[in-house]
Amino acid sequence: MEMSLPLTFAAGLLWGAAAFTIVGALTAGLVLAERKVSARIQGRVGPMHTGPHGALQTIADMIKLVMKEDVRPARADATAFRLGPLLVAVPAILSLAVIPFGAPLVMRDLNVGVLYFLAIPGVTVIGLLLAGWASYDNYSFLGGLRSSAQFISYEIPRSLTVVTVVMLAGSLSTVDVLDAQATVPYAVLLPFSFFLYCVTSLAEINRLPFDMPEAESELVAGYHTEYSGFRWALFFLAEYAGFFAAAAFGAVLFLGGGNGPLLPPIVWLAVKTAALLFIGMWIRFTLPRFRADQLMRLAWKVFLPASLANLVLAALIMRALGS
Amino acid sequence: MTESQNIEQLLFVAFGIVAAGGALFAVATRSLLRSIIALGAFLTAVAGEFYLLAADFLAVVQIFVYVGGIVVLMLFALMLSASGVRHPMAAIDRPALGAALSYVIGAGVLWGSLTTDLPSVGAGTDDAVDALGRALLGSQLWSFELIGVILLASVITALVIVRRERR
Amino acid sequence: MSGAYLSDVLFLLGFALAVVTIPLVTLAAFGWLRPRYPEVLKAEAYESGMPQASIPRRPFHMAYYNFALVFIVFEVETLLLFAVAPILRDAGWLGLAEVGAFVALVALSLFYAWRKGALVWR
Numbered sequence: 001m002e003m004s005l006p007l008t009f010a011a012g013l014l015w016g017a018a019a020f021t022i023v024g025a026l027t028a029g030l031v032l033a034e035r036k037v038s039a040r041i042q043g044r045v046g047p048m049h050t051g052p053h054g055a056l057q058t059i060a061d062m063i064k065l066v067m068k069e070d071v072r073p074a075r076a077d078a079t080a081f082r083l084g085p086l087l088v089a090v091p092a093i094l095s096l097a098v099i100p101f102g103a104p105l106v107m108r109d110l111n112v113g114v115l116y117f118l119a120i121p122g123v124t125v126i127g128l129l130l131a132g133w134a135s136y137d138n139y140s141f142l143g144g145l146r147s148s149a150q151f152i153s154y155e156i157p158r159s160l161t162v163v164t165v166v167m168l169a170g171s172l173s174t175v176d177v178l179d180a181q182a183t184v185p186y187a188v189l190l191p192f193s194f195f196l197y198c199v200t201s202l203a204e205i206n207r208l209p210f211d212m213p214e215a216e217s218e219l220v221a222g223y224h225t226e227y228s229g230f231r232w233a234l235f236f237l238a239e240y241a242g243f244f245a246a247a248a249f250g251a252v253l254f255l256g257g258g259n260g261p262l263l264p265p266i267v268w269l270a271v272k273t274a275a276l277l278f279i280g281m282w283i284r285f286t287l288p289r290f291r292a293d294q295l296m297r298l299a300w301k302v303f304l305p306a307s308l309a310n311l312v313l314a315a316l317i318m319r320a321l322g323s
Numbered sequence: 324m325t326e327s328q329n330i331e332q333l334l335f336v337a338f339g340i341v342a343a344g345g346a347l348f349a350v351a352t353r354s355l356l357r358s359i360i361a362l363g364a365f366l367t368a369v370a371g372e373f374y375l376l377a378a379d380f381l382a383v384v385q386i387f388v389y390v391g392g393i394v395v396l397m398l399f400a401l402m403l404s405a406s407g408v409r410h411p412m413a414a415i416d417r418p419a420l421g422a423a424l425s426y427v428i429g430a431g432v433l434w435g436s437l438t439t440d441l442p443s444v445g446a447g448t449d450d451a452v453d454a455l456g457r458a459l460l461g462s463q464l465w466s467f468e469l470i471g472v473i474l475l476a477s478v479i480t481a482l483v484i485v486r487r488e489r490r
Numbered sequence: 491m492s493g494a495y496l497s498d499v500l501f502l503l504g505f506a507l508a509v510v511t512i513p514l515v516t517l518a519a520f521g522w523l524r525p526r527y528p529e530v531l532k533a534e535a536y537e538s539g540m541p542q543a544s545i546p547r548r549p550f551h552m553a554y555y556n557f558a559l560v561f562i563v564f565e566v567e568t569l570l571l572f573a574v575a576p577i578l579r580d581a582g583w584l585g586l587a588e589v590g591a592f593v594a595l596v597a598l599s600l601f602y603a604w605r606k607g608a609l610v611w612r
Contacts, residue, residue, distance in 0.1 A: 067525075086513065119384075163575050225536055226535065229524065374498065456574045457577055459570070481563070
């Protein structure tokens, strides 16, 4: 069963390349989907010119992005400016390594997979801070600080919420969590955890209504104000990688991932992930944005106590039902 | 020696070199920003060592708390105080005394780790996470609860210090 | 035994190597095709078209630091809960009470920080 070691390394390389490619393709797809969904919600038609119904618009955008000039402000710290986007994009994609896509497609089943998924994106914060600081720009600086403060604030309630899932499954491995939901998905057993996970995830990946760090009316574009071309594209890629990872992980933790009748696991996972992604887009174009202080108050004074209470409640119910 | 042991040793040494290099760079550079980044690299390499030593939970905790927490805290400190921070290495008043002290401490750690009889890697159990959980609720219960008290104390201390600094 | 850990590390190293290399190679490869027209004004920091009014290297809100401090404490507490969570199902009422005491301490820390105004965004 166990692969030889050089083969394992090669498998890692291959999966890494595949993950990057998939994320790139997904970003293209999601951007188009998001523009179409937003257009529908706001009574517009969205991109229409490139390809049938604008289907090739993001492909054109991607080509444009890699061909663009790479501008760096004169007073920027060159090393940190280069390191920033990499430290944002790489962990976002690395976190995908533990998502079980279905029987033959589990990249890696770590003993501590759930924790790995929560820990690795934390490195992103360093990238955000570096990018904002290195740019030597007031908007970038403020944007970097705000984004990272928001990220770490929502990381606590999000992790505490996932504790309830680990408690019920009795394991930190993503595959075990999936197997434990063979009959009933955890969204049914832990509805409040599911809700908390979705909301805090939206906040952690900086999406509306929690996209304060990029509030264009006051911060221009936040930490990536000074970035252009491919380096900017890396931030964009990271955002959608995070969005996708949060949705796929949510589908695995709460919706039973690939479990489902008839269709192969990968299809079920795709359907459930797509449903969560759609809800995320729907929320983005329906709700207004929160203010910075409201965001922080929500994280520490609403979601953190709520996730603690949820944890206690879930433990008591689990004990009382005795399963 | 088998092939897997060879690879394991090679990786262990490689992580060690990255860790030592990062640590050296962190104290040698004059830029506080680079120092913090090097510290991040050092901590990540140590996490790799932990994982190789079958302490996977500890490795992830290392990334979670140190790379995603402590390093971020240091960056916040650097960025919020802007030019007001000197590199800690430049703030030492008596370099000779500092160097002597760190040699003594370093030698002590080295002596301790060479003379202590360490358990062999992965000994005892094949599920470290499970064993950790059982220990925390069993034989190490007092440590578990005490950590809670200590963390409460650290929140209080941190807030008291920050409050005093502001005045 | 340690074989699984070794292959985990090798897999993740390979994974990380690929994910780091691809953007770097892309960046280098398109370097040949990218235009390069350096200009003094282009290299200025963006400030809505005006010269930079103040430099972004000045002391700033300590509130961020407060939050980061409290964050680390709660993070450690969360990780300890992760350590005991997998075995809580068959730990009985006693195990539940033990973890409950810990959660009470976490709640107390939160309550203290709250009362002292450390969670107010200024």
